Amino acid sequence: MEAAEFRRRGKEMVDLIADYLENIEQRPVYPDVEPGYLRSLIPEEAPEEPDTYEDVVKDIERVIMPGAASPACTELETVMMDWLGKMLKLPEDFIAGTHGQGGGVIQGTASEATLVALLAARSRAVRMILASDPQRPETGITSKLVAYSSDQAHCSVERAGMIAGVRMKKIPTEQSDKYAVQGETLRRMIQEDKAAGLIPFYFCATLGTTPSCAFDHITELGPICNAEKIWMHIDAAYAGSSFICPEFRPLLNGIEFADSFNFNPHKWLLVNFDCSTMWVRKRSDLIGAFKMDPLYLKHDHQESGRYFYTDNSLFRSLKMWFVFRMYGLKGLQDYIRKHVELAKEFESLVRADQRFEISADVVLGLVCFRLKGSNEVNETLLKRINNGRKIHLVPCQLSGQFVLRFAVCARTTESRHIREAWRLITQLAEEVMQELPH
Amino acid sequence: MEAAEFRRRGKEMVDLIADYLENIEQRPVYPDVEPGYLRSLIPEEAPEEPDTYEDVVKDIERVIMPGAASPACTELETVMMDWLGKMLKLPEDFIAGTHGQGGGVIQGTASEATLVALLAARSRAVRMILASDPQRPETGITSKLVAYSSDQAHCSVERAGMIAGVRMKKIPTEQSDKYAVQGETLRRMIQEDKAAGLIPFYFCATLGTTPSCAFDHITELGPICNAEKIWMHIDAAYAGSSFICPEFRPLLNGIEFADSFNFNPHKWLLVNFDCSTMWVRKRSDLIGAFKMDPLYLKHDHQESGRYFYTDNSLFRSLKMWFVFRMYGLKGLQDYIRKHVELAKEFESLVRADQRFEISADVVLGLVCFRLKGSNEVNETLLKRINNGRKIHLVPCQLSGQFVLRFAVCARTTESRHIREAWRLITQLAEEVMQELPH
Known part of the structure; x- marks a missing residue:
């Protein structure tokens, strides 16, 4: 939405909120709906083309208000997670639908999702071991988990x-393997640990690592985890958004072996912070790990099995609903593709300059690059760049080398920004190279 | 803020955001400020009387923009936590100031704060034990903690x-002790557990329990925890807001023995969800428990020791800043007092009716009450009340009795709502008593 339209729509929204507050006493204090009421009121998938803003706003009264804050927030979350799951072409197991065993839940950050998956995995592992050896003390099990x-x-x-x-x-990775975890390495570590009496139970794969946007080989790793009853969680915090484009979806191949999967729409899918989307193959694994049952949290639909989170969802799903409808799937795909093209444009500029080198494959919107030469010269260059406060780069270490990371991530970035950034970087690089022995 | 003013101010705010977006390229991408820059730009304490809205909004450009999103968010959080800590008259140890060892950090919920404190306590306990017995395996320690x-x-x-x-x-509590944990009970359990080879390390005291708003005796419990090197965390999720009033502050006596303290301004201090404020006596206990140090999170002021959270604060402090200034301390105290008075009004209505009884002391805004008689009759009454959807009550169990909880918590509640609610409850009670044998 451009600024002019934002001014108009934002003010309409202020009026909508004020109207709501002025007339709040006319509304029931508790909703009168049955579990699953919301699903039938909206389409089963996100629209391909954008909806109009008017239609989106009209649906607040039609779809949300009857369910008030709760269960509307939980129900919309479940359906939005299905919409997004279908956009990503997740295996059917991860879609809640009306009868699925799996489904999605929104977390605050990928860090939270990693932890939640780890705790569910720990709980599942302990349960499995106790099932075959009920006398074993639980703390004795935990101390052996790896x-x-x-x-x-x-x-x-x-x-x-x-x-x-x-x-x-x-798990160690190699430059020659593009910093991806290899099946053989994981297999060897598992065997060694089992031989030492440990209990392997959880593997967190990364699709799109922070340093270089590397992709672990989950098609190899998944079957190993499945055979060993190891929970495989996939953290695709940044890269996940790209999987809505058919040309990037192959990066997610192997998801069929995962127990849980997470990425951050707040990173690259135009949803404001915070909104980190997590899917699990079996909702019961999460419920089992965290269930609490005091009288003051009981409700009539407790046993319907529909509501599997009571703590996480306070309308973060509304943001998803608005964004998916205002952009449509095509609009979101265009957005991703534009960023990847801009990154490729930057990569071409780097490759055309003999003084620089590319340090890792450019797959999505991240370009890892450096001046050929010492770490010192690159550290100095980075300092100069960031001190200028025109652009801001965050570095990484790859195989002992100090590397600069150019990430395309702002909504308004255009080709002219890329060229301006490169002009600035090369200008500062010249200064640095004149000052330091190269 | 009434609806009419909200319409005006909300629209001004929309324009402010649109202006920001339209001119964003004129701003530096990275702030140029020194750690602690913000503290000198605003007062050391919250105002007694309300500030004007114009002054508050002007300060966004003057105070926040120079520090952009970060470190402004972290710095404002630290100072707001000091403001609120002073409003609560917390011991000096919990105030960060410019040289303090303690200070505050915002969490999402009291549940998070309880967990964070527990993890910090676990880490401290393991560290202390390893210091005297470096060969002891860490998992062996954890399995003995209680x-x-x-x-x-x-x-x-x-x-x-x-x-x-x-x-x-x-820890078991008794009706005769008003459901408060007694020092003697805790002391006995600690001795028994130590005799059994366990390591007591954490006690979570509650000030204002969920079922009946009971207050654990922290003046008794604190010294026991201190002597045993047990981390005492105080969870005052609901009741904490009231401690800004001198007449309720004695409920917090004993805080001087605590390692950490938490309550939810999003519950009763007019700050929108989520905002759960947590103070620790030693910031280093939190840092030590969670510290991670990758290159991509390094910054120039790493070692200044000022920033002790990198994950938690994304402008939840702005909400505090606005609310504290728009109401002033006096406005907030009036708000708390009004709710307590309304609860007392409801209590009087209950006490004046021989068919009902009060089930726990009314200290703040919660009234626990029931029909004299069976649990069944009270369960039926509750169902009728909630089915009417005019008011909504959440029950609890106290000493085996099914109890109704009337909580005053909406911003706009007035005496007429209390009387209307009581009229409704008594009317339904009559129906229920006629139908069921009493």
């Missing part, structure tokens, strides 16, 4: 291990 | 124990 993730995984994966109180081992 | 909370505590306390993978024992 989880895995790439050495390229986000630091929040390691922190999830700290919080859950379980071992988290980093 | 935490405590009231049997009246919110279910999220028990869930925090599940997540952290530690024993959580419920």
Whole structure:
């Protein structure tokens, strides 16, 4: 939405809220709907083409208000997660529908999703072991559990291990493998750990790592996890949004082996922070890990099995509903493709300049690059760039090299910004190279 | 703010946002400020009387924009937590100031705060034990840890124990003690557990329990925890807001023994969801428990020790800043007092009716009451009340009795609503009593 339309629509929305507040006493304090009421009121899939703003706003009264804050928020969340799941062509197992065992739930961040999946996995592992050995003390089991993730995984994966109180081992990756975890490496670590008496139970795969946007080989890794009864969680925090485009969807192949999957629409799908979408194959795995049952949380539809989260959803789904309808699937795909094209444009500029090198494949909107030469010269270049406060780059380490990361991520970025950024970077690079021995 | 003013101010705010978006390219992409820049730009305490809306909005450009999203959000959070801490007259140890060791951080919910405190306590306990016995395996320590909370505590306390993978024992309470945890009971449980080889490390006290708004005796419990090196966390999710009034502040006496303290301004202090404020005596206890240090999160002011949270704060503090200034301390105190008076008004109505009884002391805005008679008759009454959808009550169990809870919590509640609610309840009670043998 451009600024002029935002002014008009924003003011209409202010009036809508004020009207609601002025007439609130006319409304019932508690909704009178049956579980599942909302699903039948809206389409089963996101629209291909944009809806009109008027239609979206009209639906607030028609669809949301009868269900008030709750259960409308939970129901809309379930259906929006189905919409998005279908946009991503997730396996049927992850779609809630009216009778599915799986489904989606919104978290605040990918870090939360990683932790929630880890806790569900821990609970499942303990349950499975107790089923065959009921006398074994639970703490004795936990102390033997071991989880895995790439050495390229986000630091929040390691922190999830700290919080859950379980071992988290980093799987080494190689530049020659494009920093992806290989099946053979995971298999070897599992065998060694089992031989040492440990219990492998969780593997967090990353699709689109933070340092270089690397993709773990989940088609290889998934079957290993399935055979070993290891929970495979897929963290695609950044890259996940791209999977709505058919040309990028192959990056998600292997999802059929996963127990849970997560990415952040607040990162690259135009939904404001926070909105991190997580799907599980079996909702009962999450319910089992966190269920609490005090009288003050009881409700009439407790046993319908429809509501599987009581804590997470306070209308983050409304943001998804608005965005999906205002853009339509095609509009969202265009948005992703434009960013990837802009990144490719930047990559071409880097490749055309002999002083620079590309440090990792450019798959989506991230370009890892550096000046050929020492880490020192690149660190100095980065400092100059960021001190200018015109553009801002965040670095990474790849195989001991200090690397600059150029990420296309703002809604309004155009080709002219890319060219201007490159002009600035090369100008500062020249200065730095003149000052430092190269 | 009344609806008419909200219409005007809301529309001004829409224009402010649109202006920002239209001119965003003129702004630097990264702020140019030193750590602590914000503190000197605003007063050290919340105003007694309301500020004007114009002044508040002007300060966005003057105070926030120079620090952009970050560090402005973190700095404003620290200062707002100091403002609120001073409103509550927290011990100096919990105020960050410019040189304090403690301070506040905003969480999403009290459940999160309970968990964060528990994890920090676990980490501190493990560290202390390893310091005296470095060879002891960490998982062996965790399996011996034991935490405590009231049997009246919110279910999220028990869930925090599940997540952290530690024993959580419920301390029994009695009606004759007004459902408060007694020092003697805690002391006995600690001695028994230590004798059995366990390691007591965490006690979650509740000020204002969910069922009946009971207050644990922290002046008794605190010294016991301190002597045993047990982390005392205080969960005052609902009641905490009232402590800004001098007449309710004695309920917080004993805070001087606590390691951490939390309540929800989103519950009763007019700040929109979510905003759960948590203070710790030693910031280093939190940092130590969660610290991660990857290159992509490094920044120039890493070692200044000022920023102790990188994950939690995305402008929830702005809501606090606006609310504290638009109401002033006096306005907020008036708001709390009005709700307590309305609850007392409801209590008088109940007490004046011989068919009903009050089930717990009315201290703040919650009235626990029931028809004299069976649980069945009260369950039926509750169903009738809630089916009418004019008011909504949530029940609890107290000493085996099914009890109705009347909670004054909406911003716009007036005496006429209380009287109307009581008229409705008594009318339905009559119907129920005629139908069921009493």
